[in-house]
Amino acid sequence: MTAVGRGWTLRQRVVGLLAVVGVLLIGLAAAEATVAARNRSHTDALLTRTGPLRVQAQELLNALLDQETSVRGYAVSGDRQDLVPYDDGVRQEQKLIESIGRLVDDYPGIRRELDVVRAQAEQWRRTVAVPVITTVQRDGTTAAQGLIDDRTRQQFDQVRASVARLDAGIIAEREANARSIRQTGNLLVVLLVIAALVVVVAGALLLVSLERMVVRPLTGLADQVREVAEGDYQHHISGSGPPEFQQLADDVEAMRRKIAKDLTEVREARERIEWVNTQLQKQAEELVRSNRDLEQFAYVASHDLQEPLRKVASFCQLLQRRYAGQLDDRADQYIAFAVDGAQRMQRLINDLLAFSRIGRLTTGFTEVDMNKVMADVAGQTEVARQQAEAELTWSELPTIRGEEPLLTNLLTNLVSNSVKFRRPDVPPRVHVSARLVDDEWEITCQDNGIGIEPEFADKIFVIFQRLHSKDAYPGTGIGLAIVKKIVEYHGGRVWVDTDTEEGTAIRFTLPALPGDVEAARAAAEEPDGDTGATEGDESPGSTDAGEGVPARPTDMDDTATTGPTADTARDADDQRPDQATSGRTDGARETVG
Incomplete structure (x- = not known):
C-alpha cells in the first residue's frame, strides 16, 4: 500500500505543523524587530539628544545671565575683574550654541528657536552690553548706569523668554520620545505574548498529535513484539497509525517469519565472532610487540647514525676551517650549509635518542x-x-x-x-x-x-x-x-x-x-x-x-x-x-x- 493510499505520513504532518508555526513566528519576529528598532531609535534620541539638549539649554540660560549680571556689576563698580564672567559667558554661549546646533538636525522647530536666541543675544550685546562697557571705559560708571533702564531690561527679558521657549520645545520633543518608547514597548510586549501563545498552542497540538499518531500505535506494536519475544513466534503482527508505523509493522512481521530460520545463523555468527575476537587479540599483542620493536629500532638507528654523521660533520668543519676564503663565496656558502645541516642532524639524532631513552x-x-x-x-x-x-x-x-x-x-x-x-x-x-x-x-x-x-x-x-x-x-x-x-x-x-x-x-x-x-x-x-x-x-x-x-x-x-x-x-x-x-x-x- 502506498503512502498516498494510507494518508499523510508522520513526517508530512509534523513538517506541515512546524511550517505553519514557523511562518507565524517569523512574521512575529519581523514585527518585533521593526518595533524594537523603533524603540531603540526613540531611546537613542531621548538619551543622546533631547536629554543633553535640556541640560545645555539650562547652561545657555546661565551663560546669558552671567553676561547680564557681569555687565550690570561692571557699570556700578567699573572694576575690570567684574567683566570676567561676561567674557566667560560669551565663550560658553558660543560653545553651547554650536553643541546644541549639532544635536537639533532632526528638530527644525528647536533649531528655529535656537536661531532666535542667538540673534536676540547678539542684539542685546550689540545694543546694551557693548555700549555700557564702552561708556564705563570712556565716561565712567555714572554715565554707564544711565544706559541701563527698563528698556534694556525688557530686551534681556525677551532673550530669557526665547530661551524658555527653546527649553519648552526640547521638553516637548523629550516627552514625545518618551511616549513613543512607551508605545513601542507595550507593542513589543503584546507581540511577545502573541508569540508565546503561538508556541503554547503549537506545543499542545503537537502533544495531542504525538499521543494519537505515535504513542498509541507504538504501544500496540510493542505489546505484539513483546509476545513474540516471549516465544510466541506464530503471533501475527499488525500495525495502525501513520503509514510509517504500518510499514514498520509489516517489516516486523516479515522479521518474525524469519526468526526461527535465523536462530541457526545466529549461532554460526556467534562462533565466527568469537573467532574474530581471538584474531583481534592476537593482532593487539602483535601491535604491542611491533611498537616495542619500532621504539628499539628508533634507538638503534639513532645510535648507529652517530658515527658516520660525526665523521661527515668533522670533515665538513675541517673543510670550512682549512679552505675558508680560498674558494669563491658560493663554495664557502655551500660548505657552511653542509656544516649547519650536519650539526642540525646531530642535534636531531641526540634528541631522538633522548626521547627513546625515556622509560627504557x-x-x-x-x-x-x-x-x-x-x-x-x-x-x-x-x-x-x-x-x-x-x-x-x-x-x-x-x-x-x-x-x-x-x-x-x-x-x-x-x-x-x-x-x-x-x-x-x-x-x-x-x-x-x-x-x-x-x-x-x-x-x-x-x-x-x-x-x-x-x-x-x-x-x-x-x-x-x-x-x-x-x-x-x-x-x-x-x-x-x-x-x-x-x-x-x-x-x-x-x-x-x-x-x-x-x-x-x-x-x-x-x-x-x-x-x-x-x-x-x-x-x-x-x-x-x-x-x-x-x-x-x-x-x-x-x-x-x-x-x-x-x-x-x-x-x-x-x-x-x-x-x-x-x-x-x-x-x-x-x-x-x-x-x-x-x-x-x-x-x-x-x-x-
Missing part, C-alpha cells in the same frame, strides 16, 4: 623533592637566564614519587622554553607553582612570553612539530614532546592553559603521595577551616610539602610583566639532567634572577 633506561621511582629539582633546574638554565636577564621563581613544591633525572629534564625544558620564547625588550619572568587537586599535584609553569594561540595548544606536544623557522627560534621541536612523554611515564597529563591572559601557562599533573592526600582531606574536614599550613611559614599560599602537607594554589607574583600573546606555538631543545646543577635555597619561595 630507568633508575626506579623514589621520593623526589621538587624544590631540589627546581634548584637543579636553576643551575642548568643559569647561563641562558643571565643572557636573557630572566627571573625564575617558584613556590613551595611537593615531594612526589618519580625519577629525579627525568623530572629535572621536564622542568628544564619548560623553563628553557619560557626563557627562549620571550617578548622583545621584556625581561622574561618564569614562575613554577603547585596545588593539590583531588589525588594529583597540578604543577604550573607560567611566564610572560609571547604566548600560545588556542589552535596550536595540541600541536606543540607533537615530536619535531615546529611553528617557527629555525632562524626565528633555535631548536629541534622535540622538547615539549619529551615533556609529554615524561609526564605520561609518571602517570600524569600535560596541557596548555588557553585561558591565560598573558604569556603561557603549561600545566601538568603528577600523582600525589597518599600522605599528602590524607592531610588535605583532614584539613578540609576541620570545622575551623584550618588548611594545615606549617607553623611559622610566612609565605601565603604555600606549605612545607616535605612534611606531607599539600601546598595551596599559588598565583604568579604581582610584579609579573603583562603583555599580549602572539599567534604562535613553542618548542624547546632537549635539556639533559647531567648538566651543572645548583643547590637548593631554603624558604617557601625560591627566586633566581
Whole structure:
C-alpha cells in the first residue's frame, strides 16, 4: 500500500505543523524587530539628544545671565575683574550654541528657536552690553548706569523668554520620545505574548498529535513484539497509525517469519565472532610487540647514525676551517650549509635518542623533592637566564614519587622554553607553582612570553612539530614532546592553559603521595577551616610539602610583566639532567634572577 493510499505520513504532518508555526513566528519576529528598532531609535534620541539638549539649554540660560549680571556689576563698580564672567559667558554661549546646533538636525522647530536666541543675544550685546562697557571705559560708571533702564531690561527679558521657549520645545520633543518608547514597548510586549501563545498552542497540538499518531500505535506494536519475544513466534503482527508505523509493522512481521530460520545463523555468527575476537587479540599483542620493536629500532638507528654523521660533520668543519676564503663565496656558502645541516642532524639524532631513552633506561621511582629539582633546574638554565636577564621563581613544591633525572629534564625544558620564547625588550619572568587537586599535584609553569594561540595548544606536544623557522627560534621541536612523554611515564597529563591572559601557562599533573592526600582531606574536614599550613611559614599560599602537607594554589607574583600573546606555538631543545646543577635555597619561595 502506498503512502498516498494510507494518508499523510508522520513526517508530512509534523513538517506541515512546524511550517505553519514557523511562518507565524517569523512574521512575529519581523514585527518585533521593526518595533524594537523603533524603540531603540526613540531611546537613542531621548538619551543622546533631547536629554543633553535640556541640560545645555539650562547652561545657555546661565551663560546669558552671567553676561547680564557681569555687565550690570561692571557699570556700578567699573572694576575690570567684574567683566570676567561676561567674557566667560560669551565663550560658553558660543560653545553651547554650536553643541546644541549639532544635536537639533532632526528638530527644525528647536533649531528655529535656537536661531532666535542667538540673534536676540547678539542684539542685546550689540545694543546694551557693548555700549555700557564702552561708556564705563570712556565716561565712567555714572554715565554707564544711565544706559541701563527698563528698556534694556525688557530686551534681556525677551532673550530669557526665547530661551524658555527653546527649553519648552526640547521638553516637548523629550516627552514625545518618551511616549513613543512607551508605545513601542507595550507593542513589543503584546507581540511577545502573541508569540508565546503561538508556541503554547503549537506545543499542545503537537502533544495531542504525538499521543494519537505515535504513542498509541507504538504501544500496540510493542505489546505484539513483546509476545513474540516471549516465544510466541506464530503471533501475527499488525500495525495502525501513520503509514510509517504500518510499514514498520509489516517489516516486523516479515522479521518474525524469519526468526526461527535465523536462530541457526545466529549461532554460526556467534562462533565466527568469537573467532574474530581471538584474531583481534592476537593482532593487539602483535601491535604491542611491533611498537616495542619500532621504539628499539628508533634507538638503534639513532645510535648507529652517530658515527658516520660525526665523521661527515668533522670533515665538513675541517673543510670550512682549512679552505675558508680560498674558494669563491658560493663554495664557502655551500660548505657552511653542509656544516649547519650536519650539526642540525646531530642535534636531531641526540634528541631522538633522548626521547627513546625515556622509560627504557630507568633508575626506579623514589621520593623526589621538587624544590631540589627546581634548584637543579636553576643551575642548568643559569647561563641562558643571565643572557636573557630572566627571573625564575617558584613556590613551595611537593615531594612526589618519580625519577629525579627525568623530572629535572621536564622542568628544564619548560623553563628553557619560557626563557627562549620571550617578548622583545621584556625581561622574561618564569614562575613554577603547585596545588593539590583531588589525588594529583597540578604543577604550573607560567611566564610572560609571547604566548600560545588556542589552535596550536595540541600541536606543540607533537615530536619535531615546529611553528617557527629555525632562524626565528633555535631548536629541534622535540622538547615539549619529551615533556609529554615524561609526564605520561609518571602517570600524569600535560596541557596548555588557553585561558591565560598573558604569556603561557603549561600545566601538568603528577600523582600525589597518599600522605599528602590524607592531610588535605583532614584539613578540609576541620570545622575551623584550618588548611594545615606549617607553623611559622610566612609565605601565603604555600606549605612545607616535605612534611606531607599539600601546598595551596599559588598565583604568579604581582610584579609579573603583562603583555599580549602572539599567534604562535613553542618548542624547546632537549635539556639533559647531567648538566651543572645548583643547590637548593631554603624558604617557601625560591627566586633566581
